[in-house]
Structures are given as C-alpha cells and as structure tokens.
Amino acid sequence: MQNLKARLLLIAAMIIASxxxxxxxxxxxRVKNPDGVLVDTTVSRVPLKLGLDLRGGMYLALExxxxxxxxxxVSDALDRALTVVRTRIDEFGxxxxxxxxxxxxxxxxxxxxxxxxxxxxxxxxxxAYLQFxxxxxxxxxxxxxxxxxxxxxxxxxxxxxxxxxxxxxxxxTSLFQESDSTGADTVATSPDGPFxxxxxxxxxxxxxxxxxxxxxxxxxxxxxxxxxxxxxPGKVVRWGVDSIVLGQQYYRPxxxxxxxxxxxxxxxxxxxxxxxxxxxxxxxxxLNNEGGRRFRSETGKNINNNMxxxxxxxxxSAPVIQGAIGTRGQITMGGRDIQQAQDLALVLRAGxxxxxxxxxxxxxxxxxxxxxxxxxxxxSGIVAIGLIIIIMVGYYRFSGFLAVCGLGFYILITLAILAxxxxxxxxxxxxxxxxxxxxxxxxxxxxxxxxxxxxxAGKSVRLAIDEGFDHAWSAIIDTHVTTALTATILYxxxxxxxxxxxVALLAGIFASLASAIFVVRSLYYVWLSxxxxxxxxxxx
Amino acid sequence: xxxxxQNTSWDFVRQWKLALITVLLFVIPxxxxxxxxxFNYSIEFTGGTELRLQFAQAPNIAEVxxxxxxxxxxxxxxxxxxxxxxxxxxxxxxxxxxxxAAGAGTVADELxxxxxxxxxxxxxxxxxxxxxxxxxxxxxxxxxxLATIIAFGLTLIYLAxxxxxxxxxxxxxxxxxxxxxxxxxxxxxxxxxxLFVVAGILTVIGYSMNDTVVVFDRIRENLRSNRKQxxxxxxNRSINETMxxxxxxxxxxxxxxxxxxxxxxxxxxxxxLILTFGIIVGTFSSIFVAAPLLLWIEKKYPxxxxxxxxxxxxxxxxx
Numbered sequence: 001m002q003n004l005k006a007r008l009l010l011i012a013a014m015i016i017a018s019x020x021x022x023x024x025x026x027x028x029x030r031v032k033n034p035d036g037v038l039v040d041t042t043v044s045r046v047p048l049k050l051g052l053d054l055r056g057g058m059y060l061a062l063e064x065x066x067x068x069x070x071x072x073x074v075s076d077a078l079d080r081a082l083t084v085v086r087t088r089i090d091e092f093g094x095x096x097x098x099x100x101x102x103x104x105x106x107x108x109x110x111x112x113x114x115x116x117x118x119x120x121x122x123x124x125x126x127x128a129y130l131q132f133x134x135x136x137x138x139x140x141x142x143x144x145x146x147x148x149x150x151x152x153x154x155x156x157x158x159x160x161x162x163x164x165x166x167x168x169x170x171x172x173t174s175l176f177q178e179s180d181s182t183g184a185d186t187v188a189t190s191p192d193g194p195f196x197x198x199x200x201x202x203x204x205x206x207x208x209x210x211x212x213x214x215x216x217x218x219x220x221x222x223x224x225x226x227x228x229x230x231x232x233p234g235k236v237v238r239w240g241v242d243s244i245v246l247g248q249q250y251y252r253p254x255x256x257x258x259x260x261x262x263x264x265x266x267x268x269x270x271x272x273x274x275x276x277x278x279x280x281x282x283x284x285x286x287l288n289n290e291g292g293r294r295f296r297s298e299t300g301k302n303i304n305n306n307m308x309x310x311x312x313x314x315x316x317s318a319p320v321i322q323g324a325i326g327t328r329g330q331i332t333m334g335g336r337d338i339q340q341a342q343d344l345a346l347v348l349r350a351g352x353x354x355x356x357x358x359x360x361x362x363x364x365x366x367x368x369x370x371x372x373x374x375x376x377x378x379x380s381g382i383v384a385i386g387l388i389i390i391i392m393v394g395y396y397r398f399s400g401f402l403a404v405c406g407l408g409f410y411i412l413i414t415l416a417i418l419a420x421x422x423x424x425x426x427x428x429x430x431x432x433x434x435x436x437x438x439x440x441x442x443x444x445x446x447x448x449x450x451x452x453x454x455x456x457a458g459k460s461v462r463l464a465i466d467e468g469f470d471h472a473w474s475a476i477i478d479t480h481v482t483t484a485l486t487a488t489i490l491y492x493x494x495x496x497x498x499x500x501x502x503v504a505l506l507a508g509i510f511a512s513l514a515s516a517i518f519v520v521r522s523l524y525y526v527w528l529s530x531x532x533x534x535x536x537x538x539x540x
Numbered sequence: 541x542x543x544x545x546q547n548t549s550w551d552f553v554r555q556w557k558l559a560l561i562t563v564l565l566f567v568i569p570x571x572x573x574x575x576x577x578x579f580n581y582s583i584e585f586t587g588g589t590e591l592r593l594q595f596a597q598a599p600n601i602a603e604v605x606x607x608x609x610x611x612x613x614x615x616x617x618x619x620x621x622x623x624x625x626x627x628x629x630x631x632x633x634x635x636x637x638x639x640x641a642a643g644a645g646t647v648a649d650e651l652x653x654x655x656x657x658x659x660x661x662x663x664x665x666x667x668x669x670x671x672x673x674x675x676x677x678x679x680x681x682x683x684x685x686l687a688t689i690i691a692f693g694l695t696l697i698y699l700a701x702x703x704x705x706x707x708x709x710x711x712x713x714x715x716x717x718x719x720x721x722x723x724x725x726x727x728x729x730x731x732x733x734x735l736f737v738v739a740g741i742l743t744v745i746g747y748s749m750n751d752t753v754v755v756f757d758r759i760r761e762n763l764r765s766n767r768k769q770x771x772x773x774x775x776n777r778s779i780n781e782t783m784x785x786x787x788x789x790x791x792x793x794x795x796x797x798x799x800x801x802x803x804x805x806x807x808x809x810x811x812x813l814i815l816t817f818g819i820i821v822g823t824f825s826s827i828f829v830a831a832p833l834l835l836w837i838e839k840k841y842p843x844x845x846x847x848x849x850x851x852x853x854x855x856x857x858x859x
Contacts, residue, residue: 061644061676063675115666117645117648117669118645118649121643121645125643358642358643358673359643359644359645359671359673360644360672360673360675360676361644361671361672361673361676362644362645362648362669362670362671363668363669363670363671364666364668364669364670365667365668366665366666366667366668368594368667369592369667369668372805373805373807376803376804376805376808377804377808379799379803379804380799380800380802380803380804380808381799383799383802383803384795384796384798384799384800387792387795387796387798387799388792388795388796391788391791391792391795392792394542395542395788397542427807427808428736428739428811431736431800431804431808431811431812432739432743434796434799434800434804435743435793435796435797435800435815437796438792438793438794438795438796438797439747439750439789439793441789441792442750442785442789442792442793445784445785445788445789446754446785449782449784449785449788452543453781471761474757474761475753475754475757475758478699478702478753478757479749479750479753479754481698482695482698482699482746482749482750482753483746483747483749483750485691485694485695485698485746486691486695486742486743486745486746486749487746489687489690489691489694489742490687490739490742492687493683493684493686493687494687494735494739498735498736498738498739501736501739502739505743
C-alpha cells in the first residue's frame with residue numbers, strides 16, 4: 001500500500017510539473033500591428049516554440065565567399081562575420097531571431113515572420129564598416145527637440161501607433177520636465193510630441209535612453225525626411241546595440257555623435273582581449289602608422305570625451321579617452337569580465353578585416369502555409385488518437401481503457417519535455433509526434449499480451465499483472481533503446497525541420513517508457529487495491 | 541476476452557524460399573533501375589530553386605511554362621500542388637544550380653520577376669521559396685548516407701551487447717533488407733527524396749529493428765527456458781507467440797499513418813506513404829527474413845550459443 005501511495009505521488013508530481021511547464025505564460029513578442037509597424041506586446045501563450053515551417057519566416061545559410069578573397073583563418077573570420085550578422089539582424093525587428101554557427105564554415109540565420117528575401121540577403125551580405133566617433137557634448141539634441149516635435153506634429157508623425165505608446169509606463173523622469181507644462185498628463189494628449197516624450201537622459205554626454213516599446217516608433221520618426229533635415233548639423237543619431245535594464249523597464253540607448261570619423265576600420269590592424277591584474281579585462285588594439293598619427297592627434301584633442309565604437313551604424317561601446325593614443329591603444333572594460341573584452345575585440349577585428357559572405361541556402365515560408373500546416377497537423381493528430389482509442393478499448397476493454405489513460409499522460413509528458421527543453425516544434429516534428437502515438441502503445445501491447453499468456457498459464461490476476469510487466473520489460477527496453485539510437489543520429493546530422501522530428505521522437509520515447517511501464521502498472525494497482533476480494537478475472 | 545491469432549503454430553521458417561523469391565523480385569528491378577535513372581532528389585540534395593506560388597485564378601500551366609522559358613529557365617519543372625491555383629516551380633538543372641553559386645537566391649529572383657511582369661503584382665503570392673546552392677546539396681547527401689551507416693553500426697553494437705553477435709547480424713541484415721525495399725518502393729512510386737523522406741527511411745529502420753528485437757527477445761527467452769527444442773522450433777514458436785502483438789502494433793501505427801495520409805496535407809503525404817510501406821515490410825522481414833537468417837547463421841557458425849542444445853554435452857548445472 002505504501003508502494004502504491006509513493007507511485008501515485010510520483011505520477012501526480014509528474015503531471016503537475018508537466019502542466020506547469022506547459023502553462024501559458026506572458027512573453028514579450030514583437031508583432032505587426034494593422035499599420036504594418038512592429039510593436040512589442042506582452043502576450044500570454046503556451047511556451048512551445050514553433051519552427052519557421054509552422055509560423056512562416058526566413059532561413060538563410062551563409063558561408064565565407066572565398067572567390068573574392070582568400071581567407072586563411074576561417075574559424076576567426078567566421079566569428080567576426082557572426083558578430084556582424086548578429087548586429088545587423090536587429091534591423092529586421094524580429095522577435096526571436098536565431099543566428100548560429102553551424103559546423104566550422106557556415107552561419108545560419110532564422111528570421112520568423114520575415115518574408116522579404118531580397119532585403120534579408122542584402123543586409124547580411126553587406127560588408128562590415130567600423131567607425132570611431134566622439135559623442136556629442138553640446139546637448140545638440142536637447143536644443144532642437146522642440147523644433148523636431150513641431151515637425152513631427154505637422155507631419156502627423158506623433159500620432160503614429162498610439163495604441164503602442166499609450167500603455168507605456170515611464171520609470172525615467174523626462175529629460176525635459178521643466179518645459180512640460182501639463183505635468184503628468186496622459187500621453188495621447190501630451191502637447192510635447194514624440195522627442196521630448198520618449199527620450200530620457202543617459203549615463204554619458206550624447207547618450208539617451210529610450211524605452212523598448214518606443215524604439216520602433218522613434219526609429220520610424222527618425223527615418224522621416226523632414227526630421228532628418230532638422231537634426232543638428234554635423235551630428236549623427238545612432239542606436240546602441242545592447243538593451244539596458246533600469247528598474248523594471250528595458251531601455252535601448254540612443255547616441256548623438258560627431259558625424260566626423262576619428263578613424264575607420266581600415267586603419268585598424270588587430271585587436272585582442274587580455275586580462276590585467278590591476279585593471280581587469282581589457283582590449284588591446286593596434287593601428288597602422290597612418291592611423292596611429294591621426295588617432296594621436298584626435299585623441300589628444302578629446303581627452304575625457306567618450307569615443308563611440310560604431311559597427312554598421314550601431315554603437316557597440318563608448319569608452320572614455322584617458323590620454324592621447326598612438327598606434328597601440330587599450331580599452332579597459334571597467335570591471336566587466338573577459339567575455340565582454342573578447343566580444344569587443346571581435347567587433348574591432350570584424351571592422352578591420354571585413355569578411356565577404358555569400359548566401360548558400362535560402363528558404364522562405366509564407367505565414368499562410370504555416371497556418372495550414374498547424375491545422376493539418378492538429379487534425380491528423382486528433383484522428384490518430386481517436387482511432388487508437390477505438391482499437392485499444394475495443395480489443396482490450398478495461399485494460400485498454402487504462403492504456404488510454406496512460407496515453408493521455410504520454411501526450412502531456414511529451415509536450416512538457418518539448419517545452420522544458422525549449423525544443424522547436426516543426427512540421428516533421430508533428431509528423432513524428434503523431435507517429436510516436438501509434439508506436440507508444442506498442443509497449444502496452446507487449447505487456448497486455450504477456451499478461452494474457454500468464455493468465456493462460458493459470459496464474460492469479462495479481463501475479464499475472466506483475467509477471468506480465470516484468471517479462472515484457474526486456475523487449476520494451478531494447479526496442480526503446482534502438483529507436484532512441486536512430487533518433488539521436490537523426491538529431492546529429494539533421495538540420496532545422498528534421499531535427500524537430502528527432503527531438504519529438506526522443507521526447508516521445510522517454511514519455512512512452514514512463515507511461516506504459518509505470519503509469520499503467522500503477523493504475524492496475526489502484527484497481528487491485530479497490531477490490532474487496534482478490535479478483536479472479538481481468539478484463540483484458 | 542476477444543483475441544486474435546491465439547495459439548497459432550504456423551511454420552514460418554519453412555517459407556524462407558518463397559520469401560527470398562518475393563524479396564528478390566521486388567528489389568532487383570530497382571537495383572537495375574536506380575543506377576540508370578537515379579532517384580528523384582529534392583533540391584535540398586541537388587541544389588536548385590523551388591517556388592510555391594498561390595495564383596488568384598488558376599493559371600494555364602503551358603502559359604507559365606512559356607514565361608519561365610522566356611526567362612531562360614526552360615528546364616524548370618512546373619506542376620500544380622494540391623489545388624489548381626497553387627503552382628510549384630522547380631529549377632534543378634545543372635546550369636541553373638551553377639548560377640546559384642553567386643548567391644542562392646538569384647534564380648528565384650529572376651523567376652519571380654519574370655512572372656510578376658506577366659501576371660502583375662496582385663496576380664500571385666509567393667507561398668514559399670527555397671534556394672539551395674550547389675555545395676550545400678552534396679554535403680547533405682554525404683551526411684544522409686553517413687547517418688544511415690552510423691545508425692546501422694550503433695544498433696549492431698547494441699544488439700551484439702544485449703543478445704549475441706548472431707542476433708545482431710541477423711537483425712541488421714533484416715533491417716538492411718527493409719531499407720533496400722523501402723528505397724525500391726520510393727523508386728517505383730517516384731517519390732521525391734527530400735530530407736523529410738530520409739527521416740522517414742531512418743524511422744523505418746528504427747521500427748523494423750523494433751519488430752525484430754521483439755521476436756528475438758522471445759527467442760532468447762525461449763532458448764533459456766527450453767533447452768530440448770531445436771532452434772528452428774523455438775524460432776517458429778517465438779514468432780507465433782509474438783504474433784498478436786505484431787499485428788496489434790502494426791494496426792495502430794498504420795492507423796496513425798492513415799490519419800497523416802488523409803489529413804496531414806501535401807507535404808506530409810510522401811513521408812506517411814513511405815512509413816506505411818516500411819512498417820508492412822518491416823513486419824514481414826522480422827518474420828521471414830531476420831528469423832531464417834538467424835537459423836542460417838547459426839548453422840554456418842554453430843556452437844557458442846544456447847541455441848544448439850542437442851550438440852552440447854549434457855553438463856551438470858553450474859551455479
């Protein structure tokens with residue numbers, strides 16, 4: 001009895017854990033609103049990730065284009081390219097972009113929801129451009145903000161996507177509080193306009209903070225030609241690459257920089273991370289002679305100013321210039337770890353030694369196709385389950401009913417494993433799942449047929465059940481292991497969709513073991529414990 | 541209780557000659573055909589371009605072909621896909637694939653541009669597009685073959701460890717037969733060999749191995765408990781005893797596959813068809829191929845197993 005209690009507790013624990021793993025939770029998603037603008041919204045959904053073939057999107061595989069220039073150190077070149085591609089992917093405003101190094105010569109990019117292949121290709125194939133620019137110290141943006149807001153109002157830009165801005169709470173005090181005569185008024189009716197409303201002060205001269213929810217809107221406003229014309233002369237506005245957490249809010253830094261470059265990537269020879277016992281992690285970089293001359297005079301003029309390191313128009317970092325620097329310089333990471341020094345060194349090298357990339361594979365799946373696939377997968381799954389229930393209950397009666405309960409457990413556990421391991425559900429994955437439902441009952445058949453044989457041999461019901469499970473065990477474990485071996489190999493060699501199939505199959509194998517062996521046996525015990533006298537017949 | 545195939549005692553092993561002839565008749569034409577005409581590989585393996593377009597009104601295929609041909613892509617294969625409005629264009633010729641070396645999407649762009657001029661911006665939407673450069677394809681082909689070989693190797697090692705090498709070899713040869721038969725089926729049914737289909741073939745391998753393992757597990761058990769019977773009788777008895785399970789598992793798996801074929805849509809259908817065939821053939825082979833093979837191997841390389849009780853001197857039981 002003690003044993004049965006422990007079994008039931010364990011099953012209950014597994015069910016609770018699975019339900020918890022599958023419970024809808026709020027995630028921030030970037031979705032297209034009716035105007036075609038991408039906005040961040042918080043949605044509550046089941047944490048199962050859908051592959052590109054189910055939600056639509058774009059897949060690109062890139063390789064280093066050796067036809068234009070020979071690359072000696074492919075591995076380093078690929079790392080540099082990876083840095084560049086990661087930086088640029090931001091231009092798409094995709095919620096969950098995936099950029100990965102595959103093998104030792106390929107980069108794959110997945111962009112859910114993007115269907116413009118030509119643009120995607122152009123963006124990733126462009127070669128990297130590195131600039132060093134001084135951040136603005138003259139509060140140029142503050143001075144032109146009222147004028148910019150005026151233009152924004154005239155052109156109707158301030159009413160852009162009010163739905164997205166209305167719910168944005170602002171933890172930052174507005175930079176322009178003094179001129180804010182209406183005080184804490186509602187955003188929609190605020191007379192200030194987008195610039196004074198959305199832009200808050202940053203941590204250094206020329207740096208500003210914009211709440212993540214406003215970033216896309218401000219980006220669109222900044223792209224307007226009239227706004228462009230009214231921006232401070234001799235300055236450029238650039239977004240930072242990282243997001244920063246302040247309080248509960250996420251912010252994206254916005255920089256105003258001197259448009260003149262101190263130097264560009266072509267003068268840079270090398271950059272390496274290093275660890276200094278006194279100063280901590282730092283990046284050592286080296287310039288060629290001409291670059292060194294220019295850099296010395298420029299840095300000499302800008303001591304104590306911030307120098308923004310800009311890769312492909314994104315500010316990667318903005319260290320303070322502490323003295324004139326010649327051909328050899330270093331950037332201390334201010335107590336941050338060696339990992340960040342490595343990343344920055346990679347950024348510098350990426351700008352110094354651009355890597356030409358070429359698209360070797362491109363797939364684009366329309367969203368409507370994905371919807372069809374989900375519907376078809378669901379229908380076939382439900383039909384398959386229905387057919388199996390009919391077969392099981394029709395043939396094994398009460399025992400079949402217990403197996404169907406086990407099957408319910410099996411489906412729950414499989415989905416929970418997929419969610420817990422953050423696996424991606426693909427169309428082949430659904431096929432694998434539907435197929436594995438048919439195979440999962442195999443273990444039940446092995447056990448039930450065994451129990452029947454034991455009953456035929458004249459054993460009592462209790463003994464027949466126990467021996468049925470015990471004797472079927474060796475066949476069950478061997479069949480599961482051989483299938484798991486094939487699934488593992490599929491996972492190893494497969495890409496994208498096939499990997500999804502292998503993952504679904506593997507999750508199914510574990511769930512099938514747990515349900516057929518453990519859950520169904522426990523259900524038998526529950527049934528046995530409820531009999532007043534030891535049963536003489538078993539419905540099987 | 542309702543039971544099927546209970547207490548049967550058919551002599552399965554005796555039918556090995558008939559089984560051999562059936563297998564050869566099925567597989568040999570494919571072995572001759574494949575080297576001559578090859579498989580119908582998807583662009584994932586060969587490189588190439590595939591577009592699926594949804595037209596507002598069902599277009600005239602000949603007209604589409606004309607447009608594509610005028611764009612200098614005359615060799616492209618154009619078919620409807622599922623409905624008359626949906627068109628699939630596949631450009632897989634060597635000259636076209638070579639043009640993709642400069643960027644995988646080049647041919648797709650040209651195709652789409654040519655069709656846009658003819659049918660206008662609203663005339664069709666691109667449902668999906670796939671463009672694979674020449675290098676990716678050959679790499680994938682190599683990987684697929686490698687994966688299959690590794691799958692066989694690992695399973696052989698596992699079975700040799702769990703059973704005995706004779707069982708392992710018989711199971712792997714039986715499964716090898718299944719993969720050959722499945723490949724022959726793919727050839728006869730002219731199914732396009734895509735990555736998804738390779739996944740299907742590997743699943744067939746896994747399933748067929750399963751089936752063989754269940755029968756062999758019973759043989760192993762009966763060998764331990766019954767040392768007087770000949771191996772041939774034990775094999776026959778084991779197949780008969782596992783018969784109900786074999787039929788039931790086959791039935792439910794095929795029921796799942798039926799659901800996939802009927803409701804799973806155009807993309808899943810070839811996969812489900814291959815698996816249906818593979819499961820039938822896998823069940824057939826564990827009974828008529830793997831089991832007779834085990835007997836044959838045992839006759840060729842006797843001793844060393846419990847399988848030959850009559851050749852073993854009656855030794856006192858050891859602890």
